Amino acid sequence: MMDMKVQPGIMDIAPYVGGESDIDGAEEIIKLSSNEGALGPSxxxxxxxxxxxxxxxxxxxxxxxxxxxxxxxxxxxxxxxxxxxxxxxxxxxxxxxxxxxxxxxxxxxxxxxxxxxxxxxxxxxxxxxxxxxxxxxxxxxxxxxxxxxxxxxxxxxxxxxxxxxxxxxxxxxxxxxxxxxxxxxxxxxxxxxxxxxxxxxxxxxxxxxxxxxxxxxxxxxxxxxxxxxxxxxxxxxxxxxxxxxxxxxxxxxxxxxxxxxxxxxAAFTEKVRAHNAKWLPWTRDQLMNLGLFATDSVGNFVLVCFNGLADKNAEAADAFLKQNGIIVRHMAGYGLPECLRITIGSESEMMAVVNTLARFLGRNTA
Ligand SMILES: Cc1ncc(COP(=O)(O)O)c(C=O)c1O
The missing domain is CATH 3.40.640.10 (Type I PLP-dependent aspartate aminotransferase-like (Major domain))
Known part of the structure; x- marks a missing residue:
């Protein structure tokens, strides 16, 4: 029995859930769930x-x-x-x-x-x-x-x-x-x-x-x-x-x-910026070519949405990516249940996420 009085508003908070870092049973994972820098720290x-x-x-x-x-x-x-x-x-x-x-x-x-x-x-x-x-x-x-x-x-x-x-x-x-x-x-x-x-x-x-x-x-x-x-x-x-x-x-x-x-x-910051300037539009274009909608993001991530694809929804895509060792962020908590947020990672990580989504959708990448 709790006697202490919690301040107003606090118990209404749905605690923040950060991007996942692990997949049960998977040893090597690609983590694209928290918008961390693609090239790590300087x-x-x-x-x-x-x-x-x-x-x-x-x-x-x-x-x-x-x-x-x-x-x-x-x-x-x-x-x-x-x-x-x-x-x-x-x-x-x-x-x-x-x-x-x-x-x-x-x-x-x-x-x-x-x-x-x-x-x-x-x-x-x-x-x-x-x-x-x-x-x-x-x-x-x-x-x-x-x-x-x-x-x-x-x-x-x-x-x-x-x-x-x-x-x-x-x-x-x-x-x-x-x-x-x-x-x-x-x-x-x-x-x-x-x-x-x-x-x-x-x-x-x-x-x-x-x-x-x-x-x-x-x-x-x-x-x-x-x-x-x-x-x-x-x-x-x-x-x-x-x-x-x-x-x-x-x-x-x-x-x-x-x-x-x-x-x-400054040299490292510029390297990260140039990496993003290349792989952000590449990733967005690839996702659009797969028939998905991706916002015109200017950050180090893309928001990709599965609206209108009857049996191929964001939740199923998220699960398929996880089965293949890739963690992205399902955006239901942000009122966007049909969307995934994908951080721009390294070149090989971006290739892997696009190829895996292409397999999920039963399509070929360009
Ligand atoms: C828009 C925005 N503001 C603030 C933060 C929090 O950043 P910090 O790690 O500095 O607390 C984030 C982290 O994802 C963010 O996306």
Whole structure:
């Protein structure tokens, strides 16, 4: 019998389920379920991490000074506006904790990243999903979902799992349509992969508006998901708030050192970007040639949908891929039961996933 009272909202949370890593009985698997970097971490980040083993007794720098300056130099941002976190997940929850509570609403896009409704509920706020158009965030719908109770609006740009994005003029229109007391959080976890001229990660909006925050992660292009590292770029007032609520040593020393090396390893970052620029369109084209629909993703993954293929649905495709040692992500939890999200992996992994889906569909690849 439990006597303790749990805070409102918490028991309504459907716990986040991460991408699977194992298949029973399979020794060799291809894991394309969590959008981890196709080429792993930068060798310089790995070496820096390994060199820290004699320092494990030391508390880290609570201010993440070296890391914030490296981020500032590489991304062209003011280090004073950067707050680091144990993954951008931590920053998303700290923002909810700081700006929303019971009775408040947190708006996000229909197929937006699941940590937004989870973090909103965790602080007793009500998540409100705005409908999308063609699996893409819709500015008018997002603005229409804002009420007097709205405190935060999350926009993943590009979005996970759809891979679609809003161009800069639409993001500006969204910000201009918001009251100044609503915080716009632009989650740019996949920004480094985007190759479109009309895209903005939101840096200039942060620099010109107190109520805009941009979040970034080291888990994707930098391939450092295992060490949990993310950062937020914020106005002075938001920086002051986040520094009050974060733990004093919220980013561990190994993450800070490896992250600093990774962000400075421009050659490796460029290699990962070029790999994605080749294999993302290749994979999408191959899937479309198989008669499937794939979104025009600009991230390091594709969303592929099986609508209208009577006996060949996403669930059966997922099972067939697993039987063949390939783990992707079935998107039922995102309200997309007919879709799978497939991370862009290595060349051989992409060949394997396309060939296996072709066999599932009884077709030949080109
Ligand atoms: C859109 C989006 N935001 C945030 C995150 C969380 O990243 P992190 O590993 O930095 O917590 C993810 C991870 O998949 C994501 O897809």
């Amino acid at each position: 060798p310089e980040a790995s070496e820096t991490y390994a060199a820290l083993q004699g320092e494990l007794h030391r508390y880290p720098d609570g201010e993440c000074t070296a890391l914030r300056h490296a981020i500032g130099e590489v991304h062209g941002v003011d280090p004073a506006g950067v707050v680091c976190g144990s993954g951008s997940d931590e920053l998303i929850s700290l923002l909810c904790q700081s700006y929303a509570g019971p009775g408040d609403e947190v708006v996000y896009s229909q197929h937006g990243f699941l940590m937004y409704p989870i973090s909103a509920k965790a602080v007793g706020a009500t998540p409100v999903a705005a409908p999308e158009t063609d699996l893409t965030a819709n500015v008018d719908a997002l603005l229409a979902a804002v009420t007097d109770k709205t405190r935060i609006l999350f926009l993943a740009n590009p979005n996970n799992p759809t891979g679609t994005y809003l161009p800069a003029d639409e993001v500006i229109r969204l910000r201009d349509g918001l009251r100044n007391d609503v915080l716009l959080v632009i989650d740019a976890a996949y920004a480094e992969y985007v190759e479109r001229a009309d895209y903005t990660s939101g840096i200039e909006l942060v620099e010109t508006h107190d109520n805009v925050v941009m979040t970034r992660t080291f888990s994707k292009i930098y391939g450092l998901g295992g060490i949990r590292l993310g950062w937020a770029y914020c106005s002075e007032s938001v920086v002051g708030v986040l520094h009050r609520v974060r733990g004093p040593f919220n980013v561990n020393g190994a993450a800070q050192a490896a992250g600093t090396a990774a962000v400075r390893d």
